[in-house]
Structures are given as C-alpha cells and as structure tokens.
Amino acid sequence: MRVLALESSCDESAVAVLDEKAGLLAHRLFSQIALHEAYGGVVPELASRDHLRRLLPLVEETLKAADSTSADIGGIAYTAGPGLIGALLTGAALGRSLAYAWEVPAVGVHHLEGHLLAPMLEQSAPELPFLALLVSGGHTMLIDVQALGRYQVLGESLDDAAGEAFDKTAKLLGLPYPGGAHLAALAENGRPGIKLPRPMLDRPGLDFSFSGLKTAAQLALGASGPDAQHRADLAFAFQEAIVDTLVVKTSRALEQTGLERLVVAGGVGANRNLRERMRQMAQARGAEVFYPRIEFCTDNAAMIAVAGMWRLQAGQQEDLAIRARARWPLDGLEGAANQGKIPIKYE
Amino acid sequence: MRILALDTAMEACSAALLIDGRILTRYSEPGRGHAELILPMVHELLAAGGAGLQSLDCIAVGRGPGAFTGIRIAMAVAQGLAYGAQLPVIAISDLAALAQRAADKHGVPAVLACTDARMNEVYWGGFNCPSGGLVECFIEECVSPPAAVGVDWSGPWVAAGSGWAAYPHMAIAPVVDAALLPRAEEIARLAVRDLAAGRALPPEQIQPVYLRDKVAHVTKSRT
Numbered sequence: 006m007r008v009l010a011l012e013s014s015c016d017e018s019a020v021a022v023l024d025e026k027a028g029l030l031a032h033r034l035f036s037q038i039a040l041h042e043a044y045g046g047v048v049p050e051l052a053s054r055d056h057l058r059r060l061l062p063l064v065e066e067t068l069k070a071a072d073s074t075s076a077d078i079g080g081i082a083y084t085a086g087p088g089l090i091g092a093l094l095t096g097a098a099l100g101r102s103l104a105y106a107w108e109v110p111a112v113g114v115h116h117l118e119g120h121l122l123a124p125m126l127e128q129s130a131p132e133l134p135f136l137a138l139l140v141s142g143g144h145t146m147l148i149d150v151q152a153l154g155r156y157q158v159l160g161e162s163l164d165d166a167a168g169e170a171f172d173k174t175a176k177l178l179g180l181p182y183p184g185g186a187h188l189a190a191l192a193e194n195g196r197p198g199i200k201l202p203r204p205m206l207d208r209p210g211l212d213f214s215f216s217g218l219k220t221a222a223q224l225a226l227g228a229s230g231p232d233a234q235h236r237a238d239l240a241f242a243f244q245e246a247i248v249d250t251l252v253v254k255t256s257r258a259l260e261q262t263g264l265e266r267l268v269v270a271g272g273v274g275a276n277r278n279l280r281e282r283m284r285q286m287a288q289a290r291g292a293e294v295f296y297p298r299i300e301f302c303t304d305n306a307a308m309i310a311v312a313g314m315w316r317l318q319a320g321q322q323e324d325l326a327i328r329a330r331a332r333w334p335l336d337g338l339e340g341a342a343n344q345g346k347i348p349i350k351y352e
Numbered sequence: 353m354r355i356l357a358l359d360t361a362m363e364a365c366s367a368a369l370l371i372d373g374r375i376l377t378r379y380s381e382p383g384r385g386h387a388e389l390i391l392p393m394v395h396e397l398l399a400a401g402g403a404g405l406q407s408l409d410c411i412a413v414g415r416g417p418g419a420f421t422g423i424r425i426a427m428a429v430a431q432g433l434a435y436g437a438q439l440p441v442i443a444i445s446d447l448a449a450l451a452q453r454a455a456d457k458h459g460v461p462a463v464l465a466c467t468d469a470r471m472n473e474v475y476w477g478g479f480n481c482p483s484g485g486l487v488e489c490f491i492e493e494c495v496s497p498p499a500a501v502g503v504d505w506s507g508p509w510v511a512a513g514s515g516w517a518a519y520p521h522m523a524i525a526p527v528v529d530a531a532l533l534p535r536a537e538e539i540a541r542l543a544v545r546d547l548a549a550g551r552a553l554p555p556e557q558i559q560p561v562y563l564r565d566k567v568a569h570v571t572k573s574r575t
Contacts, residue, residue, distance in 0.1 A: 054560075057431075098387060102431070106437045
C-alpha cells in the first residue's frame with residue numbers, strides 16, 4: 006500500500022508519500038514562520054489561509070517527487086486534530102475530497118500519534134511497548150505506548166509546554182521568533198553559575214510545570230541588565246533547568262513502568278543538549294533511546310503517513326463527513342486489530 | 353454541459369448538479385457542521401444524476417465573501433474533487449449567487465446584495481439583471497461600514513442578504529429580502545457563462561475572496 010498524507014494542524018503545510026515496502030518516497034513542507042513572525046506568534050486565520058494556498062501545489066510536487074500517480078495511491082491520511090480548527094479543516098476537506106475523487110479510503114490521524122510513531126520511519130525503529138517523551142511547543146507529555154493505538158498519558162505539563170517556555174524566554178532575551186533554537190545556540194556560550202529552579206522535581210508524579218521557570222528567568226535577567234555574557238549564561242541556566250527536569254521525570258517514568266525503550270519526539274527533541282543527556286541517562290539505566298531524524302521532530306506529513314498507513318491497513322476509514330477536532334485526548338484513541346505490528350516492512 | 357456546484361460560505365450548505373439541461377439540488381441551513389454535510393450531498397447528487405465525477409465539465413464553487421472557515425471548506429473540497437478528477441474549477445462570487453437568487457425570485461432588474469460581515473461591517477455589491485438572464489456586477493464588491501452602503505437607483509430593485517437584517521436602517525429599498533442566502537443552484541447557473549467564456553482555472557489556482565484581509569495586528573510586546 007502507498008499512502009498520501011497531509012498535515013496542516015498549525016503553521017506548517019506538509020505532504021508525504023509513504024510506501025509500505027519502500028518506506029518514505031517523498032515529503033515536502035512549507036513553513037509559515039515568516040508569515041507569523043511580525044505578529045510574535047501564529048495567527049490562526051492567516052495560517053488557515055496559507056494552508057489553502059500551499060497544500061494542493063505541495064501534493065502535486067510530492068507525488069512527482071515520489072514518482073507516483075493517483076493510480077499508485079491506495080489511501081489518504083490527514084491530520085484531524087488536535088490543533089487550530091480552521092487549519093485542520095482545510096487539510097481534512099482537501100484530503101477527504103481527494104480520496105473521494107480517487108475512490109480510495111481516507112483516514113483522519115491524531116497529530117500526536119503521528120509524533121509518537123515518527124521513529125518508525127527509521128530503519129532502526131523501536132519495538133513496542135515503549136515510553137515516549139513528547140516535547141514540543143504545544144505539548145510536554147510522558148506516554149506509555151503499550152501498543153499501536155493504545156496510549157496512556159502518564160504525566161503532562163500543567164501550564165506552559167517546554168517548547169513554549171523556550172520560546173517565551175527566548176523572547177525575553179531579545180532573540181528572533183521562534184526563539185527556542187536561538188536560545189539553545191546562545192546557551193552554547195553560556196557558563197554555569199546562575200541558579201534557576203527545577204520545577205516539580207521535589208514532588209512525586211510525572212507532571213510538569215514550566216511557567217514559573219520562565220518567571221524566574223525574567224527576574225534573573227532584570228537583576229543585571231542586557232549584558233551579552235549574562236544573557237548567554239542565563240540561556241545556559243534555563244536550558245539546563247528544562248533538560249534536568251525532563252531527564253529526571255523521564256527516568257522516573259522508566260522506573261515506574263519498567264519499560265526499556267524510550268522515544269523522544271517533538272520539536273524540543275531536536276535539542277542537542279537534551280539528546281546527549283537522555284542518552285547518558287538511558288545508558289546508565291540500560292535502556293535504549295530512539296529519536297526521529299531532526300526534520301521529523303517538528304511537524305511533518307511523513308509521521309502522519311505512518312500512523313495513517315497503519316490505521317488504513319487495519320481497515321479503519323472515514324465516512325463522507327469531513328471531521329476535525331481542535332481538542333482530542335490522546336488516551337481516548339482506539340486501537341486496532343493488528344496491534345503491535347509496525348506498518349512499514351522495509352525490503 | 354455538466355457542472356457540479358457547491359457552497360458552504362454562509363449559514364446554508366448546498367450542492368447542485370447541472371446535467372444536460374436539468375438541475376438537481378441539495379440544500380440545508382444547518383448553521384454549523386457544513387463540513388460533515390457537503391460530501392454526502394455531492395455523493396447523493398452524482399448518484400441521482402447517474403454521473404461520475406470524471407464525466408463533468410467543471411466544478412463550480414462559492415468563493416466568498418462569507419464566513420472564512422466556511423469558504424475554505426468549499427474551496428478545499430472543490431480543489432480536492434477537481435484535482436482528483438482532473439477537472440477545472442470556476443469560482444463564483446457568493447454575492448453574485450445571492451443577487452441571482454433574489455433577481456429570479458422577485459423579478460427585478462437590479463439587486464443590492466449585502467451580507468453581514470460582523471465587526472460593524474458588511475460585504476456588498478450591486479448587480480444588474482436583464483430580464484430572465486444572469487446577473488452582472490456593476491458596483492464592485494467590497495467590505496465597508498453599513499453607512500457607506502448606498503445607491504441612487506430610480507427603478508425597482510431588491511435589497512437582498514443578511515446585511516439588511518443586521519443593519520435595517522441602511523438604504524431604503526422598495527423590497528427587502530434579508531433572509532435570502534446564496535446557494536449552489538445559482539452558482540452552477542452562473543458558472544455556465546464563465547465556462548463558455550473560458551474562465552475555468554486549474555484547481556490550484558482558485559482562492560477565496562475574503563474581502564476582509566486585515567485580520568491581525570502587529571504587536572510589539574506579547575509575552
């Protein structure tokens with residue numbers, strides 16, 4: 006089976022073609038970062054408008070790059086939530102209608118399931134079950150991935166997501182939008198010394214809280230002005246605090262579940278410091294850690310294709326109603342008959 | 353000639369299939385949930401007309417103005433169907449579709465179509481309608497405060513659309529039909545003319561006409 010997938014849940018328009026035997030054939034992405042930069046954040050209406058401009062040309066381009074025609078496509082997957090409702094509906098309406106015209110099944114995919122399954126795009130894909138740390142601008146979650154489609158959320162952020170805290174603190178430091186990656190780069194020149202709290206480490210449980218850390222960073226910045234080295238030191242301290250918190254809670258979750266495989270997914274999963282510290286922690290525990298390649302940490306359609314392919318192969322498909330959900334709890338998803346089987350069989 | 357038309361721009365959700373001189377229609381005013389209704393309507397019409405998508409000459413779609421999300425649903429569905437079946441698309445103004453419906457219903461030579469744009473504004477445009485024919489726009493469509501809406505027409509005309517219900521004090525028209533909504537039936541009929549004039553486009557080239565394009569303000573400090 007060959008699947009065409011569309012992603013439009015936030016500010017990236019993306020399309021991918023995935024083949025069950027050959028793997029990922031092509032993927033394309035248009036980032037709207039420049040569009041939203043002037044506003045300091047994603048403007049939902051502008052995002053929706055741009056998805057409608059970009060998606061169909063991306064479909065055409067991706068099919069061409071995958072050397073595929075409509076006759077080769079056995080199903081269409083699209084992100085059906087959670088996310089910005091207007092943005093989601095654009096992709097869902099296009100994807101569902103295209104599937105109707107091609108007379109192939111369509112399936113709406115949970116965006117976070119896509120992130121969880123992104124490492125399945127690699128040759129060295131993890132086996133199930135595994136623990137997933139999903140850490141991005143919108144989410145910070147620890148998830149027990151028991152089987153495909155069966156996810157238990159063990160803990161999540163009670164306020165800001167880790168990536169959101171990165172971006173907001175970057176803004177305080179005067180870094181360009183979106184600032185997370187800029188903050189990480191600035192931290193390279195930072196020195197240890199500034200003390201920031203490690204939120205919720207002293208409490209049991211696996212929930213996170215990052216908004217207080219942002220406030221602490223603001224106070225630390227205010228104390229000594231905009232000196233360049235001080236800002237680098239603060240970036241260093243901030244990143245250390247986030248990474249420490251994520252590593253300790255993830256270690257705790259591995260302990261609690263007895264799981265031996267860890268997947269770190271989502272945009273913050275691209276952070277080099279986080280990757281190195283997770284590797285050390287996992288090594289010390291005798292656990293294996295898996296990452297999607299950097300470009301599939303952030304939003305993309307390849308991961309939607311993986312989740313979609315698996316669900317289509319399990320016989321799931323949408324009726325003719327076009328549906329999208331702004332909110333959609335991950336542990337409310339249903340599993341399917343072929344649980345445990347990884348959709349792509351490389352040859 | 354075979355044209356499938358769809359519209360989800362305002363409170364109504366509708367589809368129409370113009371097939372060799374006949375016109376089949378589906379129409380509902382659900383207020384919400386257009387996305388769930390539109391493809392089933394399309395499917396029913398194609399089945400009732402015994403027509404496959406590939407046998408059509410084009411897809412016609414209401415391109416706004418109207419509710420932003422609603423317009424995009426119809427446009428994305430039109431793009432998906434047209435790209436999938438390798439058909440061109442004709443995008444029709446929802447104000448023109450509304451004017452056509454009003455002109456047919458009331459048998460008048462001129463219509464001022466005006467719909468509620470919220471935020472104390474309206475979308476509006478003026479249309480001529482030669483007797484029994486298709487409307488032509490002669491006051492260009494725009495978004496403006498209700499106070500800017502006005503015409504100096506001597507003959508009979510109709511004020512059509514939700515704008516007249518939201519701002520009843522606007523202009524004094526001989527006949528007001530504020531409950532009328534644009535629908536796919538008139539979009540299909542207007543598309544016949546555009547198709548003959550060679551105005552059909554590849555699906556990736558059609559885009560909504562929102563009229564209101566300033567939807568966000570640049571901020572300097574937001575944390």
